Amino acid sequence: MDRLSLLQGIARISVFVSLLMAFFLMTVKTENKLANRLFAWFFIVSAIDLSGFFVFDYIKDIFTLVIFRWTICLLAMPLFYLYVLSVCYSDFRLKWKHLVYLLPIIAVNLAFLPRLYLMNDSDQTKILEGIDQMPEIYFIQIVIECQYLFYIVSAFLILKKYREIYLENYTNPSTLIYKYLFQVTTVFLIAHCLVALKNLLRYSDYRQVFLWLNVFVGAVALFVTCWLVMKAMKYPELFKGINSKLQLAKDILPKAEENVQPVDVQDDVISSQISILKQYMAEKEPFLDPSLTIQELANQIDTPVRDLSILINHHMDQHFFDFVNEYRIQKAMQILKDHSKNDVTVLEILYEVGFNSKSSFNTSFKKYTNLTPTAYRNAS
Structure with a gap:
């Protein structure tokens, strides 16, 4: 089996498990339905992103769909951040102000409009052949890294405040929530560091290393997804949060x-x-x-x-x-x-x-x- 076939096989399993996790979160009985739905959508977005390893040949003729799949990852971290908030704070509710988290994906797609979306079919086909060297792709990578850094730091700060408030207001607190979210956030940080390294190698002379790292990252994504599925099955209630109005x-x-x-x-x-x-x-x-x-x-x-x-x-x-x-x-x-x-x-x-x-x-x-x-x- 060559690397591409191996990578596509891993990606197919990862997408299946991610969608299975999303289905589980959507259907399981729990008091915190908002948290489950946010995490379910996170897994759906992740599944769409991971599908890029094997779905390209099927959608390459639908250029708009190709670009959408490229940019959908910009929804992942906002969804994860909102999930952390909804688990930590029992009174968290989605509001109109949270639409601001859509700005990166809107900005990126607007940046694509002049050069890509408005091209004719023949030009779009030529563009696909050298897509990795396009300025727009560099721009997307920079936006993704900046966005990821912002949300991962924000998630850790939320967890720090959550732990401090819990210790000041509760006894015998179940540290399950904090430990679980801290573990998940840390795992996502490590996984993303691998992805960032992979993307850097794409533009270097280490093309073979890049291809093998693709396989490794795919395996890590599968492992993380399975681990989260097992966590969710063990704790289907997805924990109990605190009141966001509590102060230190x-x-x-x-x-x-x-x-x-x-x-x-x-x-x-x-x-x-x-x-x-x-x-x-x-x-x-x-x-x-x-x-x-x-x-x-x-x-x-x-x-x-x-x-x-x-x-x-x-x-x-x-x-x-x-x-x-x-x-x-x-x-x-x-x-x-x-x-x-x-x-x-x-x-x-x-x-x-x-x-x-x-x-x-x-x-x-x-x-x-x-x-x-x-x-x-x-x-x-």
Whole structure:
């Protein structure tokens, strides 16, 4: 089998799997239908882009369709970026302003209009023979790289903010969303670096390397698509996001300090609030609720959530996540040291103290004690 046949075979499988993934996302039952549909369209666009390895001979006589297939990739990253937003933020909705993401593909196609779309059939056929050397193709490559850099950086910034907000407002957060999206974004970044390298080699003397790299990139695309299909089948609900209106304590703080009190009075007030909060945590043990949020705790102690957020995340210099888990770990340590409860398993203990994940419990326990729960029990 020659390289071209191998590449076309891989591309056909990749397109099939991508379309299968799109069908799955469109039909699976989930609360976050918008996220699924955006990701489904991302896979449809990717399938159209990948089809270029084998579909050219079938559409070369329809020049407009050839150009459309070349430029369709400019929709991929906007769709992926919107997907990240819709997964991270449960209240995300598409608005008219999001049509601005169509500007690159519109601009590129307008750039093609004078020279390509308006040509007669014979001129278009000649153009296809030397298409790689056309200024328009260089222009498209530059636009694609600039667009990709913008959206990949934006996606990582969204994930960074999402993680910070989650840690400041939730306890025992499922890091599944963050890890999943971070992994996907990183994989896409690596895959695109390979594609960029391939495109550079196209215009170099390493033509043979370019051809083999085409095969390798096709195989990577197939692997990534299959990996995402397996992820989607394992987690069909596609996770639960946070409210986009939540703010970080560092963003709330400047507003809260506009009517600041004298330093001595302020220190006394803060010390009193911290003391009351710690007393409530010790006596009422709200941390035993695995789904406890900062909003729920603020309601319980009758304090504005923004004040509680500043108190914990700024004045106590802890994330809400760490603040609550510290009490859970202390409770677990008490149980583990109690020899009368040696028959209680570690799994039972972690659920009893408010955790809902063994990995999360072990990570937090080792962070505070430098020991695993089992090692701590044996040493007590």
